[in-house]
Amino acid sequence: MTSIKDDYLNYLAKFGPQEKRSMFGGTGVFINSAMFAIVTPNSMYIRGGDDLDEKLINAGCEKFRHIKKSKTATVNYYEIKNLFLAAQSQCDQLVEQSIAFSCRDKTFKSSESSRRLRDLPNMRLTLERMVKKAGVLDVDTFFNVGAVNVFRRVCEHNGQELDYKLLWIFAGAIHGGHWQLLSEDHKQQLLDEYHQPTH
Numbered sequence: 001m002t003s004i005k006d007d008y009l010n011y012l013a014k015f016g017p018q019e020k021r022s023m024f025g026g027t028g029v030f031i032n033s034a035m036f037a038i039v040t041p042n043s044m045y046i047r048g049g050d051d052l053d054e055k056l057i058n059a060g061c062e063k064f065r066h067i068k069k070s071k072t073a074t075v076n077y078y079e080i081k082n083l084f085l086a087a088q089s090q091c092d093q094l095v096e097q098s099i100a101f102s103c104r105d106k107t108f109k110s111s112e113s114s115r116r117l118r119d120l121p122n123m124r125l126t127l128e129r130m131v132k133k134a135g136v137l138d139v140d141t142f143f144n145v146g147a148v149n150v151f152r153r154v155c156e157h158n159g160q161e162l163d164y165k166l167l168w169i170f171a172g173a174i175h176g177g178h179w180q181l182l183s184e185d186h187k188q189q190l191l192d193e194y195h196q197p198t199h
Contacts, residue, residue, distance in 0.1 A: 008044040011084060012037055015095055024066040024075070034106035036099045038064060038077050044084060045077035046098040049105065055094060059083055115139045120173040127169065133157055147171035148193045167194065 002010070005027075012018065012029050019030040026040035038045045045064040048056055053076070061078035083091040108114055117128040117139055134153040136142050142150060147170035155161050165179070167190055172179035 003041070005039055005041050008039045008081075008084070012039070012044070012095070015099055024064070031099055032103050032106070034099075034102040036102040037095075043079055043081045045079050046095055047102050048076045048078055048098070049101040052094070052097050052101055053078075055097075056080075059087075059090065059094070117142060117173075121177055122169040122172045122179050127166075130154055131170075142170075143174055147174055148190055151194065164191065167191070 009020075009027070009029070016031050019033070021028045021030070023035070024038055026038045028035045029037040029039060036047045046056075056078040060082065061080055063074050064077040064079065065074050080091055080094065083094065117123055117131055117136075118125050120139065120142075131142065131150060131154060134150070134157040136145055136150050136153060145153070147167060150170050151162075151167040154166065164187075168179040168182055168187060171182060171186070171190055175182075
């Protein structure tokens with residue numbers, strides 16, 4: 001005999017190939033690496049977003065609450081158990097919209113346009129702020145200006161020459177790896193370029 005949870009997972013399986021992971025004390029269900037549903041032993045929730053929130057609220061769906069010891073976290077997922085039992089065609093439409101929104105959102109978040117400087121290898125919030133203060137405001141500019149010129153700008157902004165390790169950090173961020181993996185030759189090339197007189 002299948003459990004209620006299995007029934008929910010079987011229902012969701014008809015919407016396309018899925019991955020599953022433990023999330024929020026239940027099972028997170030993903031399509032194309034985008035999470036769109038949470039299934040618990042007693043219920044099923046789908047992700048809201050944009051105008052879908054309003055549709056789910058109008059359909060009487062309650063928001064998912066994750067209770068952790070003393071805290072309750074409310075996430076943007078809505079319970080669709082009653083719709084699944086009473087209005088399956090409406091439930092199907094809402095699940096499809098949730099999947100479409102989740103996949104769109106995932107694509108946007110992993111696209112270049114939404115990448116932040118702090119998301120690059122070696123970078124963190126303090127370095128992102130330092131680089132922005134020197135006039136390099138986004139990832140595209142950072143890549144176009146290049147490690148040597150970003151380092152030069154940051155030194156000029158600070159009014160002093162900074163540790164060369166910062167130059168390696170910027171170079172690693174552009175090359176997509178840890179700065180300690182840069183070869184000595186590469187580091188020397190960067191230094192030579194940095195020490196060339198600028199006109």
